[in-house]
Each structure stands twice: as structure tokens, then as C-alpha cells.
Amino acid sequence: MPTLATTVNGLKFKNPFIIASGPPGTNAKVINRAFKEGWGGVVAKTVSLDCSKVVNVGPRYAKLMAGGGGEVIGWENIELISDRKFEIWLDEYKAIKDAHPEGILIASVMEEYNKDAWCEIIERCQDAGVDAFELNFSCPHGLPERKMGSAMGQDPALLEEVCGWVMGVSKIPVWAKMTPNVTRIEDPSAASLRAGCHGISAINTILSVMGVNLETLRPEPTVEGYSTPGGYSSKAIKPIALRMVMEIAQLVNKEFPDRTVSGIGGIETGSDAAQFILLGAHTVQVCTGVMKFGYGMVRDLSDGLLGFMVSKGFKTLDDFRGHSLPYFTTHAELVRMQTARKAEEAAAKMVRSDAEWDGDDFVKQSDALSR
Numbered sequence: 001m002p003t004l005a006t007t008v009n010g011l012k013f014k015n016p017f018i019i020a021s022g023p024p025g026t027n028a029k030v031i032n033r034a035f036k037e038g039w040g041g042v043v044a045k046t047v048s049l050d051c052s053k054v055v056n057v058g059p060r061y062a063k064l065m066a067g068g069g070g071e072v073i074g075w076e077n078i079e080l081i082s083d084r085k086f087e088i089w090l091d092e093y094k095a096i097k098d099a100h101p102e103g104i105l106i107a108s109v110m111e112e113y114n115k116d117a118w119c120e121i122i123e124r125c126q127d128a129g130v131d132a133f134e135l136n137f138s139c140p141h142g143l144p145e146r147k148m149g150s151a152m153g154q155d156p157a158l159l160e161e162v163c164g165w166v167m168g169v170s171k172i173p174v175w176a177k178m179t180p181n182v183t184r185i186e187d188p189s190a191a192s193l194r195a196g197c198h199g200i201s202a203i204n205t206i207l208s209v210m211g212v213n214l215e216t217l218r219p220e221p222t223v224e225g226y227s228t229p230g231g232y233s234s235k236a237i238k239p240i241a242l243r244m245v246m247e248i249a250q251l252v253n254k255e256f257p258d259r260t261v262s263g264i265g266g267i268e269t270g271s272d273a274a275q276f277i278l279l280g281a282h283t284v285q286v287c288t289g290v291m292k293f294g295y296g297m298v299r300d301l302s303d304g305l306l307g308f309m310v311s312k313g314f315k316t317l318d319d320f321r322g323h324s325l326p327y328f329t330t331h332a333e334l335v336r337m338q339t340a341r342k343a344e345e346a347a348a349k350m351v352r353s354d355a356e357w358d359g360d361d362f363v364k365q366s367d368a369l370s371r
């Protein structure tokens, strides 16, 4: 029987399935539930030192249904980071680790462009006993107005400086979470890795407008008659996430071979997870999937991934991580390979017809001789 257990940056995960930062990791009660259900890790909801600056609005979600009804395939949110007190979070981190020492608890943190604030939040969280950090450089709405989140993630020089501050005080593994709202995901990823981060998480949500209500003529989600672009997640973003994870994994393999990748974006099944791992992910994270299907989905994820491994004869995740990466090339190279293959086929056809002619000729000759 294959195993899903995996060690990533020295952290022992019983499986590669991690709850991504968001509503499913919003307090100790739900995080404990996640560990009880069997998740390998949880990234808690992003925290900052001063929650009084975090003011949420409602409604803050809007959904895209397949074929106009039924299944949710796209999800937009304008939710901010945690609006719960930092001190409460510190007590909860301790309590969660006491209750589930084997569960990998990752604190997601975000601060303004201020070295002291970043050092303080890192030191206080690690003193509370979390296993690792995820630096949220990726929230696309609300926080960028305070130069936080994706405002930092879109500026590689700033990112390298802030990651450097964090690496100066952190004694545990650090992953930097990327925003997909950039042209080249390799640039901010490389900046974080140059600063010493142990891994990259990708992707956060994609900046989006869910739609316009044709009755009221107002954009959605509508708050007091107005809207603001929000973050798009769920199944619909998986192809974009896979492309970005592939690009990050190629960068990691080439320039930072000891670092790791945590794949995020639209993962709902073991087959989805297998695809992210085939493209280089060490772990996979799920947020909207848990909001749709509940914490128990980790059992289906595990069964699905194990089923794939059995069908292909893989014993561990290492056996197939990054297996599909070498099969990407440029479009020009696809044209060259296809033209070469067609030319080879045409040549083979000519050789075959020559051989057939020779064969007929030989039969005719031998018939004539035997007459």
C-alpha cells in the first residue's frame, strides 16, 4: 500500500492535504475539527497585530454556477484577513498544538511595511508554538489599500526586503504566498526565495468582478449599491493555478532545489491533487472546496490520491512529484516536433510503398520463372 506521509522543510505531514488560509481555519474550534477529520496541516486565517483596522462588509461572497444553476464552480470574495484579536489567536495557537501535537499548524501573517511590526508578529507567533509561517503577500482586495497583501506581492524588491526581515527572526520554516495578479509569477517567487524563504505557496485568489445585476444594473457582490473587485477562487481557477505552480516548480528545480512548493487553487479531488504534485507541488491546500464539501472531504481526497498511486505503481509522493514538468516546451518546439513527425511518417509511407512494389515485382518474376 502506498503512503501519503511526507516530510516538507523538516515538517512531518501525515498527508499532503492542508486547509488553506480562509474561513475553514478561522478559529481554534474549526482548526481542531480539521485535525480530527484527518487533515495533514492547517494554515490558519491570516492575522495582523492590530485587528481594529480590519472592518469586513456584507455580503462579501458571490458565486458562479455551472450552466447558470447547480454546482458552484467560481467563488468571489471581498473578505479581509481575521478581525479577531491577535492575543486571542496566540492563546488559540497554543491550545491547538496542545490538543493536536501531530497536526502541522501554520500561522498566516500579514503586516504593513514596517520592520518592527513584521519582527514582532513573527516572534510572538513562534513563541506560541506554531510549526511554520505562511506570509500573506497575496490578498487582492482591501489590504492593498494599506500597501499590504498583493500590493507587496506585486513588488519583488519590496518582497525581498520584507522576507529578509522575517528570515532574520524566524526559527521555523517560512513559505511566501504569491498573488496570481502579476504577469510573471517567477519574479516575486524568486525574490522571496533569494531572501531565504523555505517555500512558495501559490496561488491566492484572482482579482475579479463576478457580474452585474441586470435588474438593478449594479455590480456584484453589491454592498450599499456599490462593489469593489474581489478574489476569485474554486474549480474555475485550477487551470491558472496549475500553470503558475508549474512555472514556480521549474524555477525551484533550476535555481533553488532545496525549496518547496505548496499548490493551491480549485482543488476538490484526489485527481486534482495528483495533478498539482505531478507539476512539482510538495503539499496541496484547499479553501473553497472545504466551504463547499466540509472538513470530511479529506477522506475522499486521500482515497482518490491513493487510488491514483496504486494505479500507477507509485509508493510515495516523491515517486511522482514533478514527473510531468519535463513535458512543457515552447510553441515553436511543438511546431518543430510535429513537422518532423509528419515528415517521418510520409517518408515511412514511401518506403512501405516501394517495398510493396518490390514484393509484387518479385512475385511476378518468380511466377514467370516457374511457368
Ligand SMILES: Cc1cc2nc3c(=O)[nH]c(=O)nc-3n(C[C@H](O)[C@H](O)[C@H](O)COP(=O)(O)O)c2cc1C
Pocket (backbone or CB within 6 Å): 020, 021, 022, 023, 045, 046, 075, 077, 079, 080, 081, 082, 108, 136, 138, 139, 177, 203, 204, 205, 232, 233, 234, 235, 237, 264, 265, 266, 267, 285, 286, 287, 288, 289
Ligand atoms: C472567503 C475566502 C477568504 C480567504 N481568506 C484568506 C486569508 O485570510 N489569507 C490568505 O492567505 N488567503 C485567503 N483566501 C485565499 C485561499 O487561501 C486560497 O488561496 C484561494 O481561495 C484559492 O484556493 P481555493 O480555490 O481552494 O479556494 C481566502 C479565500 C476565500 C474564498
